Amino acid sequence: MSRGAAALEALRAVARDPRSHIEAWRSAHPEGKVLGVLPMNFPRELAHAAGVMAVIVPDDQQPVTEGRAFLPEFYCGYTRNLADQAATGRFDQYDGLFVADHCIQLLGSADVVRALEPDRRVFLGQLISSLSDSWAGQKTAQMMSLLRTEVESFAGTTIDDDALRASIASFNRDRDLMRQIFDARAGGDVSYSPVDLQDIVASAQIMDPDEHHALLSDVVAERQFLPRDERIRVHLSGHLCHAPRRELLEVIEEVGAVIVDDDLWTGRRYLQAGMDESLAPMDALAKWYAGRNTALPCPTRVQHDVDWDAWLLDAVKRSDAEAVVHLMPKFCEPHMLFYPELRRALDEAGVPQLLIETEHEGIPLESFRTRLEALIERTHRNRPAYA
Amino acid sequence: MTATLNTPTTTTDRTNRLKSTRQGGRMVADYWEDLFTARERGKQIVWYNGGALNPIFQAAGLAWCHGEAFAARLAAQGLEGPAQLAGAEHGYNAELCSYSRTHLGCAVLTVQGDEGINTGVVGAHDQAELAARLPAPDFFVNNYAGCSTGQQWDEISYRVFDKEVPIFNISHPFLWGNKPDAGYLTGEEWESASYYVRDQLLALITWLEERTGNPFDWDMLRESMTYIKRAAELRREGLELCKAKPAPATFWDWISAIAPINFLPGNQELVDYFESVRDEIQDRVDKGISGVENEKYRVYFDGIMNWNKLGFLSRKFAEHGVAVLAGRYITNAFWQEPQLIDTDDPLLGMAQHYLLCPTNHGTKTLDYLTLRDCEEYDVDGIVFHSTRTCRAFTGPQRLLARSAQNNLGIPSIFFEGDVADASFYKEEILESRLAAMLEGIDVKRTQAS
Ligand code: SF4
Ligand code: SF4
Numbered sequence: 146m147s148r149g150a151a152a153l154e155a156l157r158a159v160a161r162d163p164r165s166h167i168e169a170w171r172s173a174h175p176e177g178k179v180l181g182v183l184p185m186n187f188p189r190e191l192a193h194a195a196g197v198m199a200v201i202v203p204d205d206q207q208p209v210t211e212g213r214a215f216l217p218e219f220y221c222g223y224t225r226n227l228a229d230q231a232a233t234g235r236f237d238q239y240d241g242l243f244v245a246d247h248c249i250q251l252l253g254s255a256d257v258v259r260a261l262e263p264d265r266r267v268f269l270g271q272l273i274s275s276l277s278d279s280w281a282g283q284k285t286a287q288m289m290s291l292l293r294t295e296v297e298s299f300a301g302t303t304i305d306d307d308a309l310r311a312s313i314a315s316f317n318r319d320r321d322l323m324r325q326i327f328d329a330r331a332g333g334d335v336s337y338s339p340v341d342l343q344d345i346v347a348s349a350q351i352m353d354p355d356e357h358h359a360l361l362s363d364v365v366a367e368r369q370f371l372p373r374d375e376r377i378r379v380h381l382s383g384h385l386c387h388a389p390r391r392e393l394l395e396v397i398e399e400v401g402a403v404i405v406d407d408d409l410w411t412g413r414r415y416l417q418a419g420m421d422e423s424l425a426p427m428d429a430l431a432k433w434y435a436g437r438n439t440a441l442p443c444p445t446r447v448q449h450d451v452d453w454d455a456w457l458l459d460a461v462k463r464s465d466a467e468a469v470v471h472l473m474p475k476f477c478e479p480h481m482l483f484y485p486e487l488r489r490a491l492d493e494a495g496v497p498q499l500l501i502e503t504e505h506e507g508i509p510l511e512s513f514r515t516r517l518e519a520l521i522e523r524t525h526r527n528r529p530a531y532a
Numbered sequence: 533m534t535a536t537l538n539t540p541t542t543t544t545d546r547t548n549r550l551k552s553t554r555q556g557g558r559m560v561a562d563y564w565e566d567l568f569t570a571r572e573r574g575k576q577i578v579w580y581n582g583g584a585l586n587p588i589f590q591a592a593g594l595a596w597c598h599g600e601a602f603a604a605r606l607a608a609q610g611l612e613g614p615a616q617l618a619g620a621e622h623g624y625n626a627e628l629c630s631y632s633r634t635h636l637g638c639a640v641l642t643v644q645g646d647e648g649i650n651t652g653v654v655g656a657h658d659q660a661e662l663a664a665r666l667p668a669p670d671f672f673v674n675n676y677a678g679c680s681t682g683q684q685w686d687e688i689s690y691r692v693f694d695k696e697v698p699i700f701n702i703s704h705p706f707l708w709g710n711k712p713d714a715g716y717l718t719g720e721e722w723e724s725a726s727y728y729v730r731d732q733l734l735a736l737i738t739w740l741e742e743r744t745g746n747p748f749d750w751d752m753l754r755e756s757m758t759y760i761k762r763a764a765e766l767r768r769e770g771l772e773l774c775k776a777k778p779a780p781a782t783f784w785d786w787i788s789a790i791a792p793i794n795f796l797p798g799n800q801e802l803v804d805y806f807e808s809v810r811d812e813i814q815d816r817v818d819k820g821i822s823g824v825e826n827e828k829y830r831v832y833f834d835g836i837m838n839w840n841k842l843g844f845l846s847r848k849f850a851e852h853g854v855a856v857l858a859g860r861y862i863t864n865a866f867w868q869e870p871q872l873i874d875t876d877d878p879l880l881g882m883a884q885h886y887l888l889c890p891t892n893h894g895t896k897t898l899d900y901l902t903l904r905d906c907e908e909y910d911v912d913g914i915v916f917h918s919t920r921t922c923r924a925f926t927g928p929q930r931l932l933a934r935s936a937q938n939n940l941g942i943p944s945i946f947f948e949g950d951v952a953d954a955s956f957y958k959e960e961i962l963e964s965r966l967a968a969m970l971e972g973i974d975v976k977r978t979q980a981s
Contacts, residue, residue, distance in 0.1 A: 214934075215930050215931065216930065217923075217930070219920055219921070247680045247683075248680050249679045249680045249891075249923050249927065250923050250927070252706060252708075252894075253923060253927030253928070256927065256928060259894070260895060260931050269708040270710075271705060271706055271708075273703055274683065274703070275674075275683065275703045278701060278703065278732075279735075280731075284703075295710075444684065445680060445684070447674075447687040449687070449695065449699065475627070476627055478680070478681050478923065479681075479684055481627065481628040482628060482684050483684075484624075484625070485623030485624060485688075486688070486691055488623050489623075
């Protein structure tokens, strides 16, 4: 196996079995702490600078069993999976849980963790979600500073500004490299499969950024530009907090489409915004938070002059996508609320689209296949006759 | 010993509802009629969601429409269908909060009505009935605490109206209880959140002054909050009286009295109304009259209301001799801590009530409130309305049920329904689970005796 292929294997292993990676880290750092954080906006840089391993808690794709006793079945799959992780002891690998977000379903799952894991610190430091307010900047700065204090207290150490600067640089470098790959894909390179890319980003959400960057650099070093073929170019949109099932990504490409860009959590949404290293580190954190929503708008934020629909149309233009597939996790309320805006904008622009609601357990792949085939056929009709 | 449950064979109405709440119904109907003609009277109109900002709008010279209240009203009258259909055609998923779905459907109809477009889904009559009667907004104000959907919903309304209607957002820190000193109405988290929201109310007032051109009438705010505080005190007194055995009035009576306390103008009529409710309850206590014929069980209700089934549910529980006599949506909501309001300077106390929305507490605090109420009202069980599209209310319910069982030995059941979508209600589930819980309570009583 080549060095690049081995590096990709290593990233894939972390993405698909985070538990083993965390255990290995613990063995290598017997005094170290592992902090679970929930999507979408907690700045892991703070924990990294404190010597803590900060892991964005992934959906571990286990079926929800005992978790059913703690959250209703009409919560999104991700949050029910979190409750299940807590109910079955799978949360034990984290020493604490920090949340900086707003979605009520996330808060519900964090409350289950707090109730079931009373010895672990479960901290909510909610970043302001209404970003058009004149006081949003000040409130963000205040909350970032509170998060810093809490992380320090959790880690039992103080965070040095230089260490924070270094952590910011590390995460930036890793995000930059991933963004280059995503930009290359949007520009016509299909040398990475959507599953490869998902593994790359999902592993970045777990690993130390330097370690991740080193492996990813090995992968990148061996890749050659591979131009797109004639398949229908598709943008994937949605899945705000967890990865869609790999089989679904595969079936999209099997039916004659090629995914050219996305705004998924385990995709561009995670890596689109970097931090400004020329600023004082705490200012950089605050500016990053505000900038994330302009870099890639999120329906859990309220910002009157920032539009996910407009972003999506631009992204479609940039990547020359011909169709959009919305992946909506069942019961994801922010997505359900915003979806008609996306639909309206794409309809007006004449971009064919398909909404697929994803369930946590069981994917009706054959029915998806049929619907995707219909989308591909429809989109083909949009192509000029000479193409 | 075999437990027996008197399964009702008739549908005789065993409720004994308060007479005084009927007057509230008339006041509310007048309010809506007034709102529907507000534009003709030259009023500007604000659509808002969340905590009761109406005293501020009253003092700003505006007519106000509370989105949830309008959705609830449609559902209670069985008129939600056309708005929900319009929402569905616009793309809102049936699993989305049905309050927001109904109200957004109205927004869609209102926009289409303005443009003279016929959707083909909703007939002209329905449009006239619903959207056209609800005057289009001049402003949006969002005041939703706790539930993220509440905040996002108004942002989407703003977009449905093509961003042409100005919007103001008030942010409420979720009262999570991070710190050891955090508790109900206490701790640093509570204090700082209270002042943060108070400051935003001041900013809202300036924003309204700039946009309406009307100077804000502070005297009117103080006056209306004086009436509201008095009405809220009377309401609390009435709620306290319901701890009596048998309970003189029920949760369902208090549900009928929500609209007046939630959005009617603060004035003498409001105070008179709650005085008459309190007096009627006092009179019943004095005479030993109960809200449910032959009260046999006392039950706490957790969950947001099922507006489609209000009358039905009240009869159903009464059929079994169950007095549903308290609940999170009643006991821990709607100006429930009037002592916080300083009528000379009411903004801080108002801000605090907005923060006290029953979806804005972490489970630790909700647990405290639920156990406290269950003990004080001496209940035998809890009924959880597993409100299909309201994740904010339902999220903590399973933890609360577990705690009530572990700490007080109180059993509970869950039944499925929704705030404003009747299709989610499952009659058989409620009937069978209620019967099973009551049977369990009988067994426990027998064993204890
Ligand atoms: S944003 Fe959607 S996917 Fe994420 S936690 Fe909330 S409901 Fe679940
Ligand atoms: S989900 Fe519940 S709390 Fe949230 S906006 Fe809807 S009705 Fe209100």
